[in-house]
Amino acid sequence: MNSTLHLRIRSNIQKQILSGSWPPGYRIPFEHELVARYRCSRMTVNKAIASLVSAGLIVRRRRAGSFVAEPRVQSAVLEIPDIRAKIEERGQTYSLQLLSRRRRKPAGRREYERTLAAGGDLLAVRCLHLANGRPYALEERLISLVAVPEAASIDFSLEPPGSWLLRHIPWTEAEHRIRAIDASEEEADLLELSSHRACLELSRRTLRGPEHITRVRLLFPGSGFDLVAHFAPLGK
Amino acid sequence: MNSTLHLRIRSNIQKQILSGSWPPGYRIPFEHELVARYRCSRMTVNKAIASLVSAGLIVRRRRAGSFVAEPRVQSAVLEIPDIRAKIEERGQTYSLQLLSRRRRKPAGRREYERTLAAGGDLLAVRCLHLANGRPYALEERLISLVAVPEAASIDFSLEPPGSWLLRHIPWTEAEHRIRAIDASEEEADLLELSSHRACLELSRRTLRGPEHITRVRLLFPGSGFDLVAHFAPLGK
DNA sequence: TAGTGGTCTAGACCACGGT
DNA sequence: CCGTGGTCTAGACCACTAA
Numbered sequence: 001m002n003s004t005l006h007l008r009i010r011s012n013i014q015k016q017i018l019s020g021s022w023p024p025g026y027r028i029p030f031e032h033e034l035v036a037r038y039r040c041s042r043m044t045v046n047k048a049i050a051s052l053v054s055a056g057l058i059v060r061r062r063r064a065g066s067f068v069a070e071p072r073v074q075s076a077v078l079e080i081p082d083i084r085a086k087i088e089e090r091g092q093t094y095s096l097q098l099l100s101r102r103r104r105k106p107a108g109r110r111e112y113e114r115t116l117a118a119g120g121d122l123l124a125v126r127c128l129h130l131a132n133g134r135p136y137a138l139e140e141r142l143i144s145l146v147a148v149p150e151a152a153s154i155d156f157s158l159e160p161p162g163s164w165l166l167r168h169i170p171w172t173e174a175e176h177r178i179r180a181i182d183a184s185e186e187e188a189d190l191l192e193l194s195s196h197r198a199c200l201e202l203s204r205r206t207l208r209g210p211e212h213i214t215r216v217r218l219l220f221p222g223s224g225f226d227l228v229a230h231f232a233p234l235g236k
Numbered sequence: 237m238n239s240t241l242h243l244r245i246r247s248n249i250q251k252q253i254l255s256g257s258w259p260p261g262y263r264i265p266f267e268h269e270l271v272a273r274y275r276c277s278r279m280t281v282n283k284a285i286a287s288l289v290s291a292g293l294i295v296r297r298r299r300a301g302s303f304v305a306e307p308r309v310q311s312a313v314l315e316i317p318d319i320r321a322k323i324e325e326r327g328q329t330y331s332l333q334l335l336s337r338r339r340r341k342p343a344g345r346r347e348y349e350r351t352l353a354a355g356g357d358l359l360a361v362r363c364l365h366l367a368n369g370r371p372y373a374l375e376e377r378l379i380s381l382v383a384v385p386e387a388a389s390i391d392f393s394l395e396p397p398g399s400w401l402l403r404h405i406p407w408t409e410a411e412h413r414i415r416a417i418d419a420s421e422e423e424a425d426l427l428e429l430s431s432h433r434a435c436l437e438l439s440r441r442t443l444r445g446p447e448h449i450t451r452v453r454l455l456f457p458g459s460g461f462d463l464v465a466h467f468a469p470l471g472k
Numbered sequence: 473t474a475g476t477g478g479t480c481t482a483g484a485c486c487a488c489g490g491t
Numbered sequence: 492c493c494g495t496g497g498t499c500t501a502g503a504c505c506a507c508t509a510a
Contacts (some may be wrong), residue, residue: 004498018445031477041500043279046477054290063476063508071406074316074440079309110398169252170307171293180416180436180458198434198458200416204310209254212292222416222434240479245508277481282496298488299495 003038015056017068028058028070032123074080076236080202081175083139084160087131097128098157099190101144112205113142116212120146128190135191136218147213162216165206167212177203183219191221198222240346241276253293253304262304264294295374316412316438319365319373319454320396328367332395335362335426339381348441352448356382361397364426372426374455383449398452401442405449413439419455427457432460 002008016022029037034045049066051056060066087094103121106113116122123143129136141161143151147169154164182197191199200220206213238244252258263274270281287300288294323330339357340348349358359379362395365372377397379387390400405438418433427435436456442449 006498014280020405020407020444024406027482030475032475041502043480044503046479046496049477060477061508062478062506063474063510071402073321074315074402074410076314076410076412078312078314080312081309162471166307166310168261169256173257174310174312175466176312176413177462178436180434182275182432182434182458196418198416198418200414200436208256209498220416222418242479246478260509268494277489279482280480283479283495296496298497299490299493390500399493 001122005038006047006051009040009045010051011040012046012054014057017052022068024068024070027065028068030065038219042159046174050229080204082138082163083129084163084168086127090131092131093133095130095133095159096129096157099126099128100157101125101156103152106219112215116142116144116215118144118146118212120144123151127160128194129160135221138187138190139213139216140219142215142234143214144212145207147211161214165214167205169208172206172213173206174204174206179203180222187219191219193221196221196223240287241274242280242283242287245270245274245276245281246287250293250302252331253288255446258304259422260306262305263305266301273377278394279408282302292320299398314412316440318399318402319375323365323372329369331366331369332393332396333364333366335364337361337392339388344397348451352378352380352402352451354380354382354448356380359387361392363392363396371457374423374426375452376455377450379450380448397450401450405442405444407441408444408449410440411436412440416458417455419457423455427455429457434455 002011013022013028016028022028028049031042031045031049033038034048036040036157037043049058049060053060056072058066058067059069084094084096094183101123103123106117106122108114111225115121125139125141127139127141129139139161143161143165145152148165149162149167151164177199181197181199183193184193187193187199188197193199199222202218202220204216204218206215238247249258249264252264256382258264264285267278267285270284271278275279285294285296286382289296294302295305320330320332339359340372342353342358343351347431349422352358359381361375361377361379363375364379367374375397379397379401381388386403386404387397387400392400415437417435417437419427419429419435422434424436429435435458438454438456440452440454442451
């Protein structure tokens with residue numbers, strides 16, 4: 001059992017919901033009823049319920065009451081690892097191979113390149129992440145030199161661009177897309193794939209407010225890479 | 237600008253962080269300073285900051301103050317769609333083909349099957365989800381008949397097992413794994429894949445507290461399927 | 473229109489952990 | 492030790508909305 005009162009109230013209510021005793025649509029006790037039951041102030045009850053609302057377990061309607069939410073589409077929190085950190089935490093040696101790095105104008109026919117460039121140049125970086133000397137992931141990245149001019153003078157052969165950017169432009173927003181694709185001839189060659197060509201492709205667009213920062217495509221050999229996501233209606 | 241005071245305070249602080257004015261490690265004003273600045277009570281300031289803490293933007297340390305958090309590993313909220321709903325919302329016709337359905341004992345050598353079965357039988361279901369009559373995903377599912385005895389009398393040729401389970405056993409916890417794999421001969425045949433065999437494999441273990449409910453493996457042809465996840469340090 | 477949740481106040485005591 | 496955040500109280504007014 002938890003220490004503080006609002007956490008105890010919260011976990012009692014949550015238990016009813018997760019066990020199925022209070023099914024979706026069930027009206028949980030009113031705040032004033034919980035105040036009476038736990039002999040506490042309304043703010044305390046409110047804090048407990050608010051946390052269940054933000055976890056998506058409860059919906060509240062004025063004048064009507066608070067109800068167990070209808071379960072939505074399954075959603076899960078996906079941790080997208082920093083590649084170097086992930087490799088090192090498994091006790092392997094991380095190394096980085098810079099394949100190419102050039103400054104260029106956006107390709108005219110690519111809408112997203114012009115958006116990203118925002119009237120300036122792009123830095124195009126291609127590199128290979130290795131674990132114990134074996135290919136782990138292929139990275140193709142575009143960086144807006146309007147948004148991140150300092151990047152022009154970094155050579156990215158020591159620190160991977162992702163880690164460098166995270167240190168210099170933290171707290172951005174991002175949109176991810178995950179697909180399975182067959183590696184091309186050249187990609188299979190770089191990743192040292194033989195028969196099995198299936199790869200997990202992770203694409204990410206990174207923004208800071210309206211400003212586009214970077215766009216990256218990571219290619220992981222299917223055999224060596226898992227994304228694990230956990231869903232628990234626990235929140236915090 | 238937002239309506240209520242605690243939301244205004246919150247978004248003012250958030251703006252400082254996301255714009256980079258207050259970098260990671262920066263000590264934000266003490267509660268009593270914000271109380272003075274906004275001429276409000278401490279509870280109101282506390283509510284604003286608490287919400288930024290739960291969004292992961294701020295860490296608090298007693299006696300020391302509240303600090304802009306060091307950006308963690310990128311994390312994103314992944315929406316795992318209900319297959320039927322997803323197909324129908326794109327205006328396509330959903331249909332379901334039940335390939336096999338049998339009740340059986342757990343395979344002795346498979347640890348997880350014995351755990352899932354919990355001393356009873358399993359229901360093994362294999363089915364194909366179709367969009368406009370074309371294969372969209374292959375589903376292989378095990379259901380614990382100890383946890384969900386009603387499932388024994390459902391034939392799952394009309395309603396997909398996932399949708400049925402969500403209606404009957406809502407609010408569970410789940411663990412997901414996402415990989416890219418090459419489809420086997422048989423799987424490629426069922427999914428009508430020709431040359432490109434890369435598939436996205438989504439595995440999910442579903443629990444209710446200590447009780448194991450179901451285990452499912454979904455195979456999506458790489459060409460036709462995206463998972464999209466959005467990360468924004470906004471929370472709620 | 474009556475009762476719910478949403479918000480806010482002006483206090484209070486306490487635990488913890490930097491100084 | 493002492494100031495911070497963590498928690499809690501016993502009120503209050505208001506907006507919304509279901510009945």
